[in-house]
Amino acid sequence: MFDRQDETLISSQELGTLERLGFTSHFLQQFQGHAGPGTLPGRVARVDAQGCTLLTASGEARARVPKRLARKTPPVVGDWVSAREDGGELRVRRILERVTSLTRRAAGGDGRPQTLAANLDLVMITCGLDRDFNVGRIERWLTLVHEGGARPIVLLTKAGTVSAEQREQSLVEAKAVALEVEVLAIDVLAGFGLDALELALSRGRTLAFVGSSGVGKSTLVNYLSGGQTMSTQSISAAHGKGRHTTSHRELVALAGRENLVIDTPGLREVGLWGGGEGLDATFMEITQTARDCRFSDCAHAGEPGCAVQAAVERGELDPRRLEARARLAEEQEATARRANEHTRRAYERSFAKHLRRTLEAKSRKR
Structure with a gap:
């Protein structure tokens, strides 16, 4: 619920409508931290090549997404954004921090x-x-x-x-x-x-x-x-x-x-992304048992003092679950390696481009 003292830019009636759209104090505080005249909050209902459709306190509205924002952090369905009218059209100015x-x-x-x-x-x-x-x-x-x-x-x-x-x-x-x-x-x-x-x-x-x-x-x-x-x-x-x-x-x-x-459309490929918290929650019985392993970095693959392997041998853990977790963990690690390599190559291309422009500029000054 909202603290009604935060209504400086949004009326009580508008807050009621926005709240029904999922607008919480988390988003309100962010919005008011950057809002100005003509700025309004909206929730992204759909994204297409021309921009996005927003749900606002006064209904649906079309908004354009600046190229710099689309490249860096493109809005997705469900996002809350701050938008402002600019040159007769609504433009997304900022994507508010996501909760999930x-x-x-x-x-x-x-x-x-x-x-x-x-x-x-x-x-x-x-x-x-x-x-x-x-x-x-x-x-x-x-x-x-x-x-x-x-x-x-x-x-x-x-x-x-x-x-x-x-x-x-x-x-x-x-x-x-x-x-x-x-x-x-x-x-x-x-x-x-x-x-x-x-x-x-x-x-x-x-x-x-x-x-x-x-x-x-x-x-x-x-x-x-x-x-x-x-x-x-x-x-x-x-x-x-x-x-x-x-x-x-x-x-x-x-x-x-x-x-x-x-x-959402049916997805043919559902590749994992993340740092491992999802795996720990999904396979929580393994996560909890692993706390008793002798080594904190135990891979549960034959190390001495492995509590997980011992639990499998006693019939307390399903070996299929252990194998499934290992496969998904390996997939996450492979994804992280590819992402790091992609980032490295992108940086090298950007640096080479910057260096080339710098040398060309110096050459023209001579």
């Missing part, structure tokens, strides 16, 4: 990060029980979500398409890897598990659905909004199958609800 984010390794080989969305409270990791259920994929998504600071919830969708026995078995397997994370089996079309979903939605204001294509993310979004989001009718007509396939990220308010939602 969802960031993966960008496609390609240079190890750069790609932030998919920002300032999320909940991230719904969706897996279809009809064909998409995979505990390794759940672990990967959990690592990404934990790394960015949002709260994950695992949704096993299309639960009505499988037998009760298969559904229960999948729940057991998912809960075994989603430690201290809520796991729900739901089916929108069959009306299964929706009360539990409604309760989960009360745990945060801004949420995102992530997962592979075809697992029912957009079906969930359309159910929650009464079918009023993401241009469903036009997309369905284009496909001719009454289906919705998301091709972009967009932040929308759910009709009749307090929530805002980001529906």
Whole structure:
């Protein structure tokens, strides 16, 4: 909630509207620290080549993003920004510090990060029980979500398409890897598990659905909004199958609800990015056991005094989990090496360019 003494640049009515969009005192303090006449806060609802669409206290507005900002820290869906009218158009001046984010390794080989969305409270990791259920994929998504600071919830969708026995078995397997994370089996079309979903939605204001294509993310979004989001009718007509396939990220308010939602396209590649905190949270039973290892840098690969290996031998830890963590940790380390190499090469190119310009300038002065 807001401290109402901070209303010097924003009216009480505007604050009420912004608060419903997720504007907290964290963002208000940043905004007021740099605000001036004609400056307004807005939340990024969509980003395209021409700029971005903002949700503001007075409605939607288009804003341009300066090239220097787009190169350095491009805005993403969910960001809060400070914008100001300049020459008859709204321009983004500053991106306010993010509270949480969802960031993966960008496609390609240079190890750069790609932030998919920002300032999320909940991230719904969706897996279809009809064909998409995979505990390794759940672990990967959990690592990404934990790394960015949002709260994950695992949704096993299309639960009505499988037998009760298969559904229960999948729940057991998912809960075994989603430690201290809520796991729900739901089916929108069959009306299964929706009360539990409604309760989960009360745990945060801004949420995102992530997962592979075809697992029912957009079906969930359309159910929650009464079918009023993401241009469903036009997309369905284009496909001719009454289906919705998301091709972009967009932040929308759910009709009749307090929530805002980001529906994301299905991702073929979900590469890890981060410093390891996500791994520690996802594999917390290994993290906790590792505190008893003799060496603080133990790799749990045969070192003397390894408490993790001892726990595996006693049957207290699942060896598959240890192998999964090792693979993901190796991937993170490889990504960090590629990112460092990319940064080094970029610096060398920049330095060489600067040196060349300096020498050319000196030559002209002679």
